Amino acid sequence: MEMRSYIARKSVYLVITLFAILSFNFFLFRIMPGDPARVFLPKINNKYLLQQVREKFDLDHPLHIQFIHYLQKTFAGDFGISITYQKGVPITDLLGPPILNTVLLLGIGTILAIWLGVMLGRAAAWRRGKVADTVGMAFALTFYSMPTFLFALIMVMVFGGWLQWFPLGGPYSQNYDEMGLWDKIGDRAYHLALPVAAFTIEMMAEYALIMRNSLTDVLTEDYITTARAKGLSNKRILHDHAMRNAMLPVVTVAAISFGWAIGGDIMVEIVFNYKGLGLLTWDAVSARDFPILQAVFLIMSITVLIGNFIADILYMYLDPRVTV
Secondary structure, three states: OHHHHHHHHHHHHHHHHHHHHHHHHHHHHHOOOOOHHHHHOOOOOOHHHHHHHHHHOOOOOOHHHHHHHHHHHHHOOOOOEOOOOOOOOEHHHHHHHHHHHHHHHHHHHHHHHHHHHHHHHHHHHHOOOOHHHHHHHHHHHHHHHOOHHHHHHHHHHHHHHHOOOOOOOOOOOOOHHHOOHHHHHHHHHHHHHHHHHHHHHHHHHHHHHHHHHHHHHHOOOHHHHHHHHOOOOHHHHHHHHHHHHHHHHHHHHHHHHHHHHHHOOHHHHHHOOOOOHHHHHHHHHHHOOHHHHHHHHHHHHHHHHHHHHHHHHHHHHHOHHHHO
């Protein structure tokens, strides 16, 4: 009963926050200076054509009526059309392939980064002050402080240019559509290797630092000393007592990172010319295509909400005190 009440309460907060995000996402782009119709028809002064454009996009209605239409279209999955990036093309058609590419790249990368980072941080904390701790934290600090685009460029130059082991960019080969299923999977994996490695190593460093610091604090708690005094093995102390509490900060960061992962790591996608949501966002900003940006920001916000909702459920599993 307590679990259901907790989930119901969090679900209500989720709905309220979603409505606030939808409202902000709508009004943010409406209060910007300029006439959207002029953006769509920049060199045309025909008042009749400009009025037709305003009617087409509901710009001739009061703001509150536009907001109602926006909600109706959003829940129907209609994000409008591109106004500058690819004029007249439905945004849903533009979002489909980039979302798939980004989920493959950053979904795999995020899972690997969390797992490897937690393992590295755990090993460093358990051997605090020893060689493993020093080497592991030096590795993590080096890549945590290194700009993502710099590390990605080094990987492109070394493994893509000098050694020519991997392609220089793109999510797949030009003849991808002509391949069979297993060839497509292999081609995807071949093109994903460098971008996933670049993203994973950068993100893994952050998780390793958080896990190491969190676990170091937990291992100094009195209940850990009590567990040792009871004669429990190191393995049981680490897994049954220390890790559950130490995982709380990692879950928090992972929940936030989940949303940004769906949004795409812009630097990685630009360097590897990987056609995901990150590169699409950059192109939309360059082209000032506000409808595309509005749709991408909404997707990112919803994924952050979902990630935090999942984190709230995990909190209760890891630490039952959150239900109090």
